[in-house]
Amino acid sequence: MTRHSLSLLLRNEPGALARIVVLFSSRGVDVESLSLAPAEQGDLSRLDVVVELQDGRTVHQLIKQLGRIVDVKNVVDRTHDEALELGA
Amino acid sequence: MDTTGAGALIKALEDVGCEVIFGMPGGAILPAYDPLFDSKIRHVLVRHEQGAGHAAQGYAQATGRVGVCMATSGPGATNLVTPLADAYMDSVPIVAITGQVAKSVIGTDAFQEADIRSITLPITKHSYQVHDPADIPRVIAEAFQLAASGRPGPVLVDLPKDVLATATTYTPPKITVPARPVLSPVQIRNAAQLIGSSKRPVFYVGGGVIRSGAAGELQKLAEKTGIPVVTTLMARGAFPDSHPLHLGMPGMHGTVPAVAALQRADLLIALGTRFDDRVTGLLPEFAPHAAVIHADIDPAEISKNRKADVGIVGDCRDVMAALSAVITRKTDLTDWWNYLGGLLTTYPLGYDWPADGMLAPQYVIERISKLTGPEAIYTAGVGQHQMWAAQYVRYERPGSFINSGGAGTMGFAVPAAMGAQTGAPGRTVWAIDGDGCFQMTNQELATCAAEGIPIKVAIINNGNLGMVRQWQTLFYEGRYSNTRLGTHNRHPDFVKLADALGCVGLRCESKSEVDGTILEAMAVHDRPVVVDFVVGQDAQVWPMVAAGTGNDEIMAARGIRPLFDEEV
Numbered sequence: 141m142t143r144h145s146l147s148l149l150l151r152n153e154p155g156a157l158a159r160i161v162v163l164f165s166s167r168g169v170d171v172e173s174l175s176l177a178p179a180e181q182g183d184l185s186r187l188d189v190v191v192e193l194q195d196g197r198t199v200h201q202l203i204k205q206l207g208r209i210v211d212v213k214n215v216v217d218r219t220h221d222e223a224l225e226l227g228a
Numbered sequence: 229m230d231t232t233g234a235g236a237l238i239k240a241l242e243d244v245g246c247e248v249i250f251g252m253p254g255g256a257i258l259p260a261y262d263p264l265f266d267s268k269i270r271h272v273l274v275r276h277e278q279g280a281g282h283a284a285q286g287y288a289q290a291t292g293r294v295g296v297c298m299a300t301s302g303p304g305a306t307n308l309v310t311p312l313a314d315a316y317m318d319s320v321p322i323v324a325i326t327g328q329v330a331k332s333v334i335g336t337d338a339f340q341e342a343d344i345r346s347i348t349l350p351i352t353k354h355s356y357q358v359h360d361p362a363d364i365p366r367v368i369a370e371a372f373q374l375a376a377s378g379r380p381g382p383v384l385v386d387l388p389k390d391v392l393a394t395a396t397t398y399t400p401p402k403i404t405v406p407a408r409p410v411l412s413p414v415q416i417r418n419a420a421q422l423i424g425s426s427k428r429p430v431f432y433v434g435g436g437v438i439r440s441g442a443a444g445e446l447q448k449l450a451e452k453t454g455i456p457v458v459t460t461l462m463a464r465g466a467f468p469d470s471h472p473l474h475l476g477m478p479g480m481h482g483t484v485p486a487v488a489a490l491q492r493a494d495l496l497i498a499l500g501t502r503f504d505d506r507v508t509g510l511l512p513e514f515a516p517h518a519a520v521i522h523a524d525i526d527p528a529e530i531s532k533n534r535k536a537d538v539g540i541v542g543d544c545r546d547v548m549a550a551l552s553a554v555i556t557r558k559t560d561l562t563d564w565w566n567y568l569g570g571l572l573t574t575y576p577l578g579y580d581w582p583a584d585g586m587l588a589p590q591y592v593i594e595r596i597s598k599l600t601g602p603e604a605i606y607t608a609g610v611g612q613h614q615m616w617a618a619q620y621v622r623y624e625r626p627g628s629f630i631n632s633g634g635a636g637t638m639g640f641a642v643p644a645a646m647g648a649q650t651g652a653p654g655r656t657v658w659a660i661d662g663d664g665c666f667q668m669t670n671q672e673l674a675t676c677a678a679e680g681i682p683i684k685v686a687i688i689n690n691g692n693l694g695m696v697r698q699w700q701t702l703f704y705e706g707r708y709s710n711t712r713l714g715t716h717n718r719h720p721d722f723v724k725l726a727d728a729l730g731c732v733g734l735r736c737e738s739k740s741e742v743d744g745t746i747l748e749a750m751a752v753h754d755r756p757v758v759v760d761f762v763v764g765q766d767a768q769v770w771p772m773v774a775a776g777t778g779n780d781e782i783m784a785a786r787g788i789r790p791l792f793d794e795e796v
Contacts (some may be wrong), residue, residue: 154357155345162349204528210354210374 141192144199148187148206149179149214156211160187163205168194184213229398233361233391234259236398238267240368243400246296248272248287248650250280254300255340257327259392272650272679275671277304279643281311284322286647289630290605292441294375295322295647301329302340306347310637312382313351317634318462319439321380323371330390331359345386353381361396369401377406379526380439409525411542411550418538419521420554426495428564429455435462435633436500436524437544443467443626445548454558456568458486460507462633465623475568479507480773481615484575484790485568487773487782491791493518500524500544503533513778523547575784577619582764589613589688589763590620592742596658596686597621599746602628604656605648609641609665612694615769617660639668645683646676656684663689663715670729676756677730684749685758690765691716698768716762726758735760
């Protein structure tokens with residue numbers, strides 16, 4: 141298992157969160173924590189999520205799969221930033 | 229224009245170029261059927277919503293346009309789930325329109341309420357539930373555009389009954405053509421370099437080449453480079469079977485030369501394909517010596533199952549045109565072709581006649597192909613007959629083979645043929661079906677008879693769930709648990725059933741009758757024909773790579789492992 145911290149910008153549309161959560165469950169992604177809040181820009185929401193991936197699955201793959209969701213505007217891998225914040 | 233939500237729906241469908249809807253009315257969708265009555269859009273009234281969904285898929289694949297199916301809320305909508313899953317797996321552009329209970333009662337377990345949008349979340353590209361009738365034209369235009377653009381796929385539009393019934397003003401939707409991804413010149417150059425320096429390259433061609441209309445570009449590029457081509461189950465027809473550079477289909481039931489080419493290659497040029505487990509076999513043992521160029525319009529496919537050395541995000545047509553422009557010389561592939569030529573001579577596709585003297589199913593399919601020709605459209609269900617249809621029909625053009633590859637949906641053939649014939653009324657359409665599959669969806673033959681859709685159905689009737697039986701023979705010591713259907717004992721009698729459904733029913737039980745029966749079926753143009761080809765139950769699909777083993781263990785026939793034993 142590998143641990144990753146992702147930050148997503150979503151369109152504030154009904155079902156947007158469900159699409160992301162369903163993608164996690166159908167692709168076997170473990171969610172460790174998840175928080176959703178209005179983003180400062182436009183009609184968007186920001187989703188911060190920490191996930192664990194099965195061996196052999198890459199975070200790049202997950203980012204591309206999330207990017208296919210029409211309501212997802214942007215996905216950033218913040219794993220490295222988070223490590224810096226924690227002083228790791 | 230003053231209208232209702234329902235009027236706006238039908239007007240929007242007309243404006244985006246929809247010419248036919250496969251569907252069935254019911255309570256919640258009822259308002260939409262009233263303006264449809266006056267529309268120029270043809271409505272094909274199916275007998276089961278699953279038939280509507282697969283018909284939309286068949287239509288889309290035969291025409292290259294977006295297929296449309298429509299159903300009411302609750303069970304009507306849930307009956308579309310299998311076609312949506314199927315279209316998602318095989319990247320087929322369809323739009324499903326479903327009725328929904330009125331907004332005020334959504335979430336109250338109202339009569340015929342099902343949360344179809346949530347149910348279909350993992351199997352649609354996108355979905356909408358419209359709450360304001362003024363949004364309908366925009367949503368329909370977006371749904372069509374999303375279904376057809378990028379990697380095609382299914383889109384669901386869920387319409388609450390009150391939204392359909394409410395007055396609104398129709399504003400014509402803005403129809404935009406999305407830009408295709410811009411290719412990376414660096415990746416194209418890297419790919420061209422790999423191609424130039426490879427000694428044993430193969431074009432590994434998938435369904436994306438058909439979806440992008442790139443068959444012409446593929447032929448140009450293959451002829452320019454002299455590189456051998458393999459076409460997956462979804463790509464049959466993307467490259468002519470008669471072409472000397474074609475090695476056939478790779479995968480679990482692929483030809484020995486196609487499988488060997490991938491296994492012995494030093495370079496795979498993978499185009500619009502997704503390294504499906506049915507092609508790769510045991511992944512760590514797949515194409516062990518090959519570098520990989522992977523071109524796909526969906527970035528999420530690149531390096532999903534097999535790491536790409538060069539990944540190119542783009543439309544296959546653009547990718548091949550770009551490669552053609554930078555590749556100038558033909559590399560010397562003499563040694564490679566000597567090896568492959570040897571395999572083509574030693575291991576052609578072939579079959580034995582059943583020991584019990586019954587018809588060989590492969591022969592029936594071979595003769596249908598020979599007597600009907602490559603201008604026809606062939607559909608298949610799932611199982612042995614599907615593999616034989618992939619192996620023994622000679623495909624010469626894209627869009628001529630329509631089957632359920634990724635999802636493996638039994639019962640796909642008849643409704644898909646209905647949709648294909650609707651979209652291509654000038655072509656002969658043969659549904660090559662199994663006796664198991666046929667019993668899942670044959671009710672649509674009543675639709676075909678009533679609507680004048682003269683498809684031809686060849687039931688390859690081996691009396692069993694043949695593919696499962698084959699696995700029981702090979703892997704379960706011949707313990708035939710629940711695979712015998714009784715269809716050899718005429719449970720049901722397919723000729724009588726065909727007759728009852730308003731079709732011509734024919735039966736063929738011996739080799740000498742095969743050509744005559746096919747020609748008799750070909751002579752019927754005013755209604756559907758069903759031919760019950762009674763074939764031996766022990767015929768098996770070969771070659772075969774057993775599930776969970778590496779492709780080197782391909783068996784040309786039972787016990788014959790050409791690659792396993794060879795010294796390379």
